[in-house]
Amino acid sequence: MGRPGRLARAAARHPAITIAVWAAIIGGIVTVALAGVGGQGLFSRLDSGWTWAEGESTHADELLSGGDDQSSTLLVHGVDTADPELTGLTAALAAELAELPEVTVVDPLALPRLPDGTPPPQAARLFADDGDGFLLPATVAAVDGSVDDTTVDEVDARLTDAAERIRDRFPGAVAEVGSTALLVDSIVSLSENDLQRGETVALPIALLVMLVVFGGFLAAGLPLVGAIVSITGGLGALFGFTYLMDINTTVVNVVTAVGLGLSIDYGLLIVSRFREEAHAHVPADRLSAIVRAADTAGRTVLYSGTVFAIASLGLLLFPLPIVQAIGLGALSVTVISILSALTLLPALLAVLGAPLLRPGLLTRIPGVGALLRRFGDVAPEEGLFSRLTRRVQRHPALVTLACAAALVLLAAPVLQLRLANTSVDSLPATSQQYGFQSALRAHFPAAADQRVVLVTETEADAESWAEQVARLPHVVSVAAPEQAGEAWQAAVRVAHRTGADVVAAIRADRPGFPHWVTGADARTVDFAATLAAGAPWAALVIALGTIVLLFLMTGSLVVPIKALLASALSLGASLGVLVWGFQDGNFAGFMRFDPDDVLGVDVLVVLLTLVFGFGLAMDYEMFILSRITEQVERGVPDAEAIARGLQRSGRIITSAALIIIVVFAGFATGDLMVIKQLGTALAVAVFLDATIVRCLLVPAFMTWQRRIMWWAPAPLKRLHARFALRD
Template sequence: MRVGPLARIGRASAAHPWLTLCGWIVVLAIAVSTALVGATGDSLFERLVSAAPGADGEAAEADELLSANGEETESLTLLVHGVELGDPELASAASALGDNLAKLDHVDFVNPLIVPTLPDGSRLPELAPVFSADDQGVLFTATIEGVDGEDPDAKLVDEVAAELRASADDLRAEFPDATVEVGGGSLLIDSIVKVSENDLARGEMVALPIALVVMLVVFGGFIAAGMPLAGAIAAIVGALGALFAFTYVMDIDTTIVNVVTAVGLGLSIDYGLLMVSRFREEYRAHGPLGRDHRLDAITRTADTAGRTVFYSGTTFGIASLGLLVFEPNIVRAIGVGALAVTVIAILSALTLIPALLSLAGDRLANPGSLTRIPLIGKPIARFGDVAPDDGFFSRLTRQVQRQPALVTLACAAALIAVGSPLLNLQLANTSVDAIPASSTQHDFITTLADEFPDARAPRVALVTETESDAEAWAAGIESLAGVQSVTAPAQSGDAWRVNVQVDPADGIEVVHDIRSDRPDFPNWVTGTDARTVDFSESLIGSAGWAVLVIALGTILLLFLMTGSLIVPLKALVASALSLGASIGVLVWGFEQGNFAGPLNFDPDVVHGVDVLVLLLTLVFGFGLAMDYEMFILSRIKEQVDAGVDAREAIATGLQRSGRIISSAALIIVVVFAGFATGDLMVIKQLGVALAVAVTLDATVVRCLLVPAFMTWQQRIMWWAPRWMKRLHARWGLRES
């Protein structure tokens, strides 16, 4: 039997299964001990960062001007609201806190209560932001300075935080009806990391058991069902180990862990399902039984399904590669992580799964224990068996083939209709707007926003070099739509800043309006919404290159696989329709608030689709769609190469791949739906978007649109120019 390199890898893994397993166990043990336990120092979650996605641009330049003080600092704040500011117990607690912090080097403490008022009884204007609008609250701030340009000492920050928390506990005991919270940048990061850990655990607890149930039904037994799950666990642990290694060369955001883990889980289960299903088919199609027969079946599986896995993983890798052309670090980090986990999923399918198949032996060919259960055993046995040559998917395809043009146009129209809310798309930054209620910083941030609006980080701010320029510019934008008020100019670093109060839903539009009508002196616009605009524009500026990389890479791979130019173009158009529909659902559900009840979020703090979610949905959704494209095309191409009529090849190819595609899609939908139950809004939105994209792709696109279009245009489906045909004859990818 002539075999290719993938088949040799699979056969070698199956011929030495215990050696292969030991190798995987060693690798995964290293990943667990370093990434999760932290045997070599900090664990993965201790090395993560958490910050709003940003990019180099106008806002970053303005922030640099405003912070030009030569030293790095960090501020922690004790918020007290709902007390009389003249209460002697409050004054005593603040004084005691100040005395304790004064004992620490490089720590400055601001107690606004001891600053004398002006002769008319009013407070100094620069202190106004630290008092609440109802005069029932105050902010006490401790600033920790770094030394010699270094970041503040982490132990010192922890010590200051402990002092603030101790004071907060005393104040809560003294004023039980008051709101007393401690907050700050590092505390917010810690809380988001904790939420991320909980979301990851929750997503896996939801996804893995349901995935096991689905695979039990698909395969009819625990042994076969457990193999893709074993590959998934290996991919998850391997992904965490890879991300841990990457923390030493780049910043890894908390959300990246959830994204990469969910993607790796979905891919590895897809590939495991395909390998186990094809092994059963090959095992039963060729006799006699025995070890050599088992090795031959595994070899053929690796040479066919393994090749499909390799192609599918390569297309997903191409999609992930497109992320590397973007400038923001968080996008590149996701791209690197996705590439790593894709490689792990492929290796797991090509080495770990063959080893497990070899150890399982003939038991995979026998009916599983579930098939002996009364009532449900017979349906499970039928569904868990090798797909027959004629069944639901072939009959569905033949029905579609009766009116292929009508079905094609109807499916396209339906997907366009579902995607129509996309016309009202608004971009947002949910990492800033939608702090999870489960975060320990939620109460601090919401109280700060409600009661101390001038003390929070401005959504929009004007920056100039002189005070007079700031005053003139502020006067000119007060009448803009969406602007509620402007503050007096304040000097900061090497510049002057004017905070512009806006409704969070209007901030991005206000930034665009201000930047579209510039004054004639040096000026910058910064703030939370300005950074979101810069981040969005950075992504848009690189989107063309990303599309080019992904489209050309996909066209090249599908052409080398099929010898057709029409097939890859069809794949791109079909994926665009399903992805557009999934973004439309995202807009309808989150931006318009229709998912607020089922997914338990406050629609008033979600002002649009997160810009990062939009990008990742397009990239990862496309990669997953190409997975199923490869599953179908590999089967159809087998039939075409064997001389089967084009219409019958489509029906047979869909019949032989439909069950696996449906099962894999169901599992991956469960995976992403499980992560959508988390608290981080960016993960919630991404989970919903990818679950919808996979659902539409596996049903409307793969079961209806693809067979209808391929039948309708069967005369040109396998066409390519002669010069491309010659290239395919020389370099084309073929089954061995």
């Protein structure tokens, strides 16, 4: 009996204690972390600000901002800026705000005009391009490196009240308030809504799939119990991490989706193996069936969870807080999913095992029962997957090459991949700040966040550099330099979706004086460069960890390398679909987004798709390999072992993949573009992996190369004989 079996036996022998401990832990997390009883809850501690990479653009932004001050802005458009009633209202507002501590207000309507009636040049950005609007900024100065949140909230409240009065007195006018605090509140609200929507879509469909698999509500509900426990535990871990680091709202959605997918996978595997073991030994000894299930399927859960944990650890090697936070969250929810599968599920099986072994109520319904038995969790010796495998084995080389070619074709759009930051570029229309941001870009382009900005220490340097940059391809114009903070800046207007190319061209021909390039596209370029710098180490750790684990499991070096190559093909194909769907706008209609707002694929989505997509792919690799290895160790010929292994694992893999696809598709219905893209990418990756890769490519390649499939050098074979991970 292995360690998973001993752990499961201990939990199954004392089920009441095990269930009570888990209930107490989850109840405490719900009370403290989610409900916020006695203090702040998780969602009130989240940060929606984007964590940029330390680099050239970050330093330039620090020079331009001049400190940690926070500004809120009243935007008004569609009015006569000379209207006496309007000027009186803004004057009174400015006087009110100026009385607050550390607040500086600029009332553009009170500034003296030039003889021709135009505003002074230094205030030009505060007026709309068509002259029918203005911006009234109020800045709360930082004291000892921080601002008073109470003052910030008071400024936002008074500006919001003024916006309402302007809309009442000037029908048809646009009056919106924008600030960092309001943007944070808006994105946190969207994140919560996306989370609830994703779970609302995913959980009922997941239950329906498991009803088909298990034929009854009781068995189908156990993996969902594990999912709820894992998600709650993961969110509790994130709550603890908020006291150590900033946790972005995106992290919550990612961890929830990952926890839901993993725990349902593991629950399906454990429950189905328990039923298989119980039916294979009649009369059924419930405790023995639980132990055998843990020593086989439970060990597979442990191995696949370890691979996913290794992938999550790879994220910690990137020097970016948001990526590290996602890695810590994913690692936490993976550990909790494994523990719940090896302790809580055995305890529940000990209590509910007898009813689970009887046919469910749904199987007694005429017509439905036959269907459920056909797609049940315990596979017959021969069936769809074994027949499919034997057909594939007739022409293994041809099938291998055809599958590889199809995946490469799907991956082709990656060659036109453009990286973007959708958190900045693609604020959804449902956001409370959408009206402010869209009006700012439309009517006050000089005040909006610029795509590319030149920063220098002197005005003369800015002027000479602007002349040089104006001649570059894709540059439409360069604005006149203006002073900001401790430096001078010149905004560069670029053609749509060419900002990253312009940044690269500017940085390729550096001037001889102190200079920096910033702006939305420059920040994205720096963020991507930082990720690229950490990628080799992360890839090395993930690849080596996977190779070592699969080698100890199978005794082969070919199997791990095959697994890495197959995953690379499916992940490349999923990114290709992502580029085609979002960057090229082909998903815009049914996924409800404006293709002009999507400048490319979110740089964070690319990273997380590769890491989590790989981890999920290894789940199915483990499911299949554990079954094939069982057959090989029993002396079954290789080709037959592959067919039997796929037959035994095919139903569970298909069911688990369908549920995970539903989970990620549910999150793809959300409003935040980063979650929409990530959900789509992972759903596509799982679909491709569970169909083309696991059902066709893997059995074809293993059959084609079966003579070398289990090869390893003699020294490594001796090492495997001593340290092998066996069921």
